[in-house]
Amino acid sequence: MAVELERAVREKKAVVGVIGLGYVGLPLIRAFVAAGFRTMGFDVDRAKVDQLLAGKSYIGHIASEWIRDCVESQKFTPTADMARLSEADVLLICVPTPLSESRDPDLRYIEATAEEISKALRPGQLVVLESTTYPGTTRDVVGPILAKSGLKVGSDFFLAYSPEREDPGNPDYTASGIPKVVGGAEPASARLAEALYSQAVVNVVPVASCEVAEACKILENTYRSVNIAMVNELKMLFDKIGIDVWDVIAAAKTKPFGFQAFYPGPGLGGHCIPIDPFYLSWLARKHGMPTRFIELAGEINTSMPAYVVRRVIEALNEAGKPLKGSRICVLGVAYKKDVDDPRESPSFELMDLLSAGRAILTYNDPHVPQLPKMRHHELPAMASTPLTPEFLAGQDCVLIATDHSAYDYDFIVKHSRLVVDTRNATGKVRQGREKIRKA
Numbered sequence: 518m519a520v521e522l523e524r525a526v527r528e529k530k531a532v533v534g535v536i537g538l539g540y541v542g543l544p545l546i547r548a549f550v551a552a553g554f555r556t557m558g559f560d561v562d563r564a565k566v567d568q569l570l571a572g573k574s575y576i577g578h579i580a581s582e583w584i585r586d587c588v589e590s591q592k593f594t595p596t597a598d599m600a601r602l603s604e605a606d607v608l609l610i611c612v613p614t615p616l617s618e619s620r621d622p623d624l625r626y627i628e629a630t631a632e633e634i635s636k637a638l639r640p641g642q643l644v645v646l647e648s649t650t651y652p653g654t655t656r657d658v659v660g661p662i663l664a665k666s667g668l669k670v671g672s673d674f675f676l677a678y679s680p681e682r683e684d685p686g687n688p689d690y691t692a693s694g695i696p697k698v699v700g701g702a703e704p705a706s707a708r709l710a711e712a713l714y715s716q717a718v719v720n721v722v723p724v725a726s727c728e729v730a731e732a733c734k735i736l737e738n739t740y741r742s743v744n745i746a747m748v749n750e751l752k753m754l755f756d757k758i759g760i761d762v763w764d765v766i767a768a769a770k771t772k773p774f775g776f777q778a779f780y781p782g783p784g785l786g787g788h789c790i791p792i793d794p795f796y797l798s799w800l801a802r803k804h805g806m807p808t809r810f811i812e813l814a815g816e817i818n819t820s821m822p823a824y825v826v827r828r829v830i831e832a833l834n835e836a837g838k839p840l841k842g843s844r845i846c847v848l849g850v851a852y853k854k855d856v857d858d859p860r861e862s863p864s865f866e867l868m869d870l871l872s873a874g875r876a877i878l879t880y881n882d883p884h885v886p887q888l889p890k891m892r893h894h895e896l897p898a899m900a901s902t903p904l905t906p907e908f909l910a911g912q913d914c915v916l917i918a919t920d921h922s923a924y925d926y927d928f929i930v931k932h933s934r935l936v937v938d939t940r941n942a943t944g945k946v947r948q949g950r951e952k953i954r955k956a
């Protein structure tokens with residue numbers, strides 16, 4: 518089995534199936550198509566599949582023309598029919614891994630996917646989990662569900678974990694340019710997964726087991742969460758003593774070794790960094806160990822929107838205005854620059870807090886034309902307001918929450934009365950600096 522699949526992979530005759538066609542799944546399809554593979558994409562969301570079949574992209578950095586070409590030339594076949602899972606030789610799972618209401622891992626998407634695969638599994642298939650999760654998920658959660666098929670891992674089918682490291686909106690790194698860590702459930706699976714990814718990505722990093730690969734991804738994200746929390750805390754301290762934290766970081770990063778720059782902001786956002794470390798804390802609790810760094814970082818990072826709102830209140834106060842009744846425009850509701858993804862974006866918490874203080878809110882985001890409904894936030898329906906000179910001049914405060922490159926910061930500062938900047942986006946603006954407050 519392994520020999521035939523390895524040959525098919527090396528000759529690029531293997532069909533690569535991706536399950537979950539979101540921010541991770543679609544770029545992965547693109548990497549395999551670019552490498553010369555025929556791909557299939559599976560998603561339970563029929564609306565997404567229909568859009569893809571109609572040649573339309575729903576992700577900003579994936580072009581509709583590319584989708585149309587690939588679908589027409591049958592290099593990419595999107596489908597919601599899970600019975601077709603048996604048509605692919607390789608199945609890469611890229612479904613969501615959120616937290617439950619009680620902030621525990623919610624593996625229901627992975628489990629549902631594994632159940633579907635087990636119904637269609639045939640000898641000679643390789644299954645790789647890519648969703649971020651705690652160490653042990655591939656072997657102890659996915660493995661037993663796939664075993665319900667009656668097939669045996671390592672001889673009939675193959676199982677591995679390879680974490681996705683997609684950085685949406687980063688033009689320097691697409692899926693094929695980022696080294697891929699790969700760990701197998703046993704040696705034959707490891708070898709096959711390594712052979713597969715080495716066809717499509719710049720560099721494959723084989724590790725001892727799927728657990729090492731799973732832990733590697735959580736380490737990467739915990740590292741970011743903890744370091745961002747540290748600079749967020751230092752930002753508040755330095756501000757109290759009249760030092761600009763961004764100046765300090767710019768100076769510190771001239772050290773050629775032993776320092777990596779992390780930047781403060783209005784709070785964490787996105788699908789990964791605010792969530793993934795808690796997969797590890799949950800596992801640690803099961804083993805009777807606390808994860809104090811993770812908890813503390815979470816506490817500091819989630820307190821950031823309240824800090825920013827305090828800074829807005831202080832800045833308005835200096836101008837003799839209360840928050841109540843002040844016109845505030847939030848710039849950027851995507852969780853980070855140059856993407857259209859609003860998941861876990863701190864902008865929503867900022868807007869909730871400002872609206873609780875009875876501010877008159879508007880927003881602008883060139884990548885998010887309508888304010889999406891979010892599970893934990895009760896905000897009215899709103900459309901992105903164009904940033905005209907008159908509109909900006911009519912605002913009591915413009916709050917920069919996301920530093921999109923599309924913004925003309927000179928123009929924004931020139932026409933606004935007060936700008937509260939959480940990202941140092943106005944760092945290079947020369948005129949009107951007296952109107953800028955950092956937060």
Ligand SMILES: NC(=O)c1ccc[n+]([C@@H]2O[C@H](COP(=O)([O-])OP(=O)(O)OC[C@H]3O[C@@H](n4cnc5c(N)ncnc54)[C@H](O)[C@@H]3O)[C@@H](O)[C@H]2O)c1
Pocket residue numbers: 536537538539540541542559560561562565611612613614626629630647648649650681682683684685788789
């Ligand atoms: N977005 C990122 O930047 C990023 C980076 C690295 C890792 N990750 C991880 O990758 C995984 C996927 O994240 P994403 O951002 O692509 O999520 P996403 O929500 O954009 O996409 C997931 C897709 O899976 C589909 N889906 C859900 N259940 C399914 C099922 N049972 N069968 C088939 N399809 C199903 C959904 O309809 C959706 O289209 C998560 O574990 C995430 O933590 C994300």
